[in-house]
Amino acid sequence: MNTLAEENYLKSIYHLSHSADNVSTNQIATSLNTSAASVSDMLKKLADKKLINYAKYQGVSLTHAGEKIAVNIIRKHRLWEYFLVEKLNFKWDEVHEMAEEMEHISSTELIDRLDKFMDYPRRDPHGDPIPDSNGNFKKHQLKPVTSVKINESCVISGVRDHSAAFLQYLEKQKLTIGRKITVIDVIEYDNSMIVQTDDTKIHISRDVANNLLIAL
């Protein structure tokens, strides 16, 4: 098996790969809160194990083997988050840290049974898709609220920012997954938006609109 540190590097590289094709040493260092030197060291080890494609100074990408491991960790993370929210009644802004630990529990049989126990959920509490036991899942095709036109309606389906602060804000505004909203105005001055929910009109900043995702 792989060490905890290795798993965290692979997961980080996986996530960063969505914005760029090759991930840089510095990006990984920032995302893992560590030094570029430590990252360089670890990249050599991961390359030796054939988990990443690595050429000095050129950034890295995951090999098939590396991606498999990363996806498996993400599967575990998201299933545990679902468990914490649906079975233990935690709020969606409370579960990330716990799932960061739980995702490293190794047993595959355990996670498959957990999946079954919860009746095979397809999305975690933040709307992110949960890979199945073969690692298959459709990467979600969500758009930010900023891309919605005036008078268009849509359903909140995910978030780009997973920070507790952002999630708590959304919770307070009742801008949660599954809610239908209609954009009723865009303020040109700062690109903030007014959206209508079942209850009320809410004024959200450009920043919030950009981190709030809707189904296509």
Next chain:
Amino acid sequence: MNTLAEENYLKSIYHLSHSADNVSTNQIATSLNTSAASVSDMLKKLADKKLINYAKYQGVSLTHAGEKIAVNIIRKHRLWEYFLVEKLNFKWDEVHEMAEEMEHISSTELIDRLDKFMDYPRRDPHGDPIPDSNGNFKKHQLKPVTSVKINESCVISGVRDHSAAFLQYLEKQKLTIGRKITVIDVIEYDNSMIVQTDDTKIHISRDVANNLLIAL
């Protein structure tokens, strides 16, 4: 918080303390499958942290602080075992290794909610008592089947040996927790016993009888 290795040492010392007042370096080394030298090193660290009482060459005992940590890990271990058996339908001989990993998940809030979710079980799948959130529990007062007299009846309530091999044997013989048995004969030659269950008569060795526990 404490490291994984520290937690495992404390747990080991706790368990070994039941048979002896002061635990020896070698006992710990054997139980953790490591060298006596490694144990000596670690004992110094644990003593520095005031988690054990340690005088060179004299063996160790847990301080109050050390015992608190050990009991908390045992609480987590047993609650996760209960979860694995009762919610995910694992067999009692399959859960130990998984729980060894899960017991190190740090969140107290998580374990308290898990406890509530399962409706505060008082014993794990092997009959061992589960400490409550304050670390209180009655250490069980069970006796081995060897102490039962002929024609006496009793209820299987725990095991002394937790190995998968032993548990599988008991499962096959239907000698599981909660079952009522009556000792109907003791073979003097090898001290093996014949016990009557609901279904059949079972012949068990002295060794088995010694590792199978009954309620007082």
Next chain:
DNA sequence: AACATTTTTTAGACGAGTCTAAATTTTTTA
């Protein structure tokens, strides 16, 4: 194209936890 800046890698060190071999202390036994 040449210099300056940024990024990345290397060098050397450290702490945690482990090991083997040797030294020391305790316990056993003759």
Next chain:
DNA sequence: TAAAAAATTTAGACTCGTCTAAAAAATGTT
């Protein structure tokens, strides 16, 4: 009670993952 045996500790070394400082490579700028 003194020698032998067993248990324990110390010494020195190793791996993993990290660090800072310095060197090297890539990139940006004039």
